[in-house]
Amino acid sequence: MTASPATPPAAAAAPAPVPYSDWSARFEDWTEDLVEVFREVAESDEFILKSRVERLEAEVARRTGAAHAVAVAGGTGALTVTLAALGIGPGDEVVTPAFSFVSTASTVALRGATPVFADVEYDTAMLDVAATEAAVTDRTRALLPAYLFTESPRMGAFAALAARRGLHLVEDSAVALGAEVDGLPAGRHGTAGVYSFFPAKPAGGIGDAGMIVTDDAELARVARMLRNHGQPAGKRFHHELLGFNCRMDELTAGFLLRKLPHLDRLHARRREIAEVYEEGLRPLAPVVLPPPAGFAGRSVYTYVVRAQERDALRAHLAAEGIGTTVYYPRPLHLQPAFAHLGHGPGDFPVAERLCREALALPLHPDMAPGAPERVVAAVRRFCTAGR
Ligand SMILES: Cc1ncc(COP(=O)(O)O)c(C=O)c1O
Known part of the structure; x- marks a missing residue:
């Protein structure tokens, strides 16, 4: 009598996506x-x-x-x-x-x-x-x-x-x-x-x-x-x-x-999420650089990290179901609308560098419990994968 094959373990449910913003x-x-x-x-x-x-x-x-x-x-x-x-x-x-x-x-x-x-x-x-x-x-x-x-x-x-x-x-x-x-x-x-x-x-x-x-x-x-x-x-x-x-x-x-x-309560939740990011991402420098620490009194709007491999990080997060946004892909002095001011690449090097490196992670007061931790874990995987 041949042994019956072991029952394969149930496939783990894919973690819920973390959209960049969730209007509903x-x-x-x-x-x-x-x-x-x-x-x-x-x-x-x-x-x-x-x-x-x-x-x-x-x-x-x-x-x-x-x-x-x-x-x-x-x-x-x-x-x-x-x-x-x-x-x-x-x-x-x-x-x-x-x-x-x-x-x-x-x-x-x-x-x-x-x-x-x-x-x-x-x-x-x-x-x-x-x-x-x-x-x-x-x-x-x-x-x-x-x-x-x-x-x-x-x-x-x-x-x-x-x-x-x-x-x-x-x-x-x-x-x-x-x-x-x-x-x-x-x-x-x-x-x-x-x-x-x-x-x-x-x-x-x-x-x-x-x-x-x-x-x-x-x-x-x-x-x-x-x-x-x-x-x-x-x-x-x-x-x-x-x-x-x-x-x-x-x-x-x-x-x-x-x-x-309700604004103070909503700000407090935004700061809480920013603190989860801060604690989880700070050790990942210099691959991923979080913004300066300490959120007391701040209006946390979007949480923007800097990464030299920003586009690869973004693709990695997208593959893990995590939405991100780039603020801003092009500095103002290089926008066609301001061409009349006569600027060229190199005029404002920090602005240009931020346009290459900045990536906004999801942050809104309605994020599901555990979602910020999931984002941190996904960024960590990016930083440890062969880097
Ligand atoms: C820094 C900054 N200034 C001005 C504005 C313009 O505000 P509104 O969209 O209400 O016109 C925005 C909106 O995105 C902003 O982020």
């Missing part, structure tokens, strides 16, 4: 709120720049300690309106990072002013203070550093530089509502700061929306006109200035009023 998970907890907000707004006869928007402005002003908060249609709109309200235009220069989201520089160029790029720090990817100072000329009107990923620019140093050189400091804190840096909320170090409520942001809403914060009453007054076709409050069809249609709607404001009370 993001909104799962908010479905009821969304439905209620839509009903409230539909029954209210208020659609744009009305009572919910005013309450949201008051809430953001309270949270950040700003004297004025001006709701607009997006983070890009917030930059545009701020720069316009400051009267920045042709002949003016604004120093801004070569490595950022396009709005940091496109909003300057669209005012007819010149974005003057400066390089960023390799460790933090933030605008370099010394490079910024070197880029200041007698045409410079403002400094415009940007918060990205988990990092904050050295705002204390930028505020001191702006004061010393008599410049405006505008903070592109689009991703950083809720962060603190150098003892102040992000967005509160200079003339004005901006926030974005784009859904992916830590304070994300249900569409495009943004906010300007400032202590400057005149800047706020002009910004309020500029966001609404240049009309002063209560003077419909009177156009004091050439303005924009850059207004926040009541649906978004109503939703954000429900979400902002």
Whole structure:
């Protein structure tokens, strides 16, 4: 009698994929709120720049300690309106990072002013203070550093530089509502700061929306006109200035009023995930370099590591079912849209290097338990596989 073959062990279930972002998970907890907000707004006869928007402005002003908060249609709109309200235009220069989201520089160029790029720090990817100072000329009107990923620019140093050189400091804190840096909320170090409520942001809403914060009453007054076709409050069809249609709607404001009370909790979860990455990935240097440690007070938006073999790491993670994103594949000075500035490869070497090396790992407050640890294990396997 021949022995019957041993029963093969059941194939282990493939681990669940870890998507880079998971929109259905993001909104799962908010479905009821969304439905209620839509009903409230539909029954209210208020659609744009009305009572919910005013309450949201008051809430953001309270949270950040700003004297004025001006709701607009997006983070890009917030930059545009701020720069316009400051009267920045042709002949003016604004120093801004070569490595950022396009709005940091496109909003300057669209005012007819010149974005003057400066390089960023390799460790933090933030605008370099010394490079910024070197880029200041007698045409410079403002400094415009940007918060990205988990990092904050050295705002204390930028505020001191702006004061010393008599410049405006505008903070592109689009991703950083809720962060603190150098003892102040992000967005509160200079003339004005901006926030974005784009859904992916830590304070994300249900569409495009943004906010300007400032202590400057005149800047706020002009910004309020500029966001609404240049009309002063209560003077419909009177156009004091050439303005924009850059207004926040009541649906978004109503939703954000429900979400902002949870922002600290959502930030705390983001920081928890960043700490799992930090602990697991730190020993993998120099193959994979995590961002600087210590997340207290930071707004953790995306967790971006640097790796010389970035594309191979990305392919390895994809093969293990883990989604990643590249922020940013091309620095601003080499984008066709800024060709008129005449830059070439090598002009901002750190920005260019980050474009080759930076890789964002999945990080959102709705990640499944164990998913960050799974990402760490997959990155570890990459680092130990024949390296
Ligand atoms: C650094 C930075 N600035 C500005 C913006 C623009 O914000 P919005 O998408 O709300 O226009 C973004 C959005 O991605 C950003 O990341």
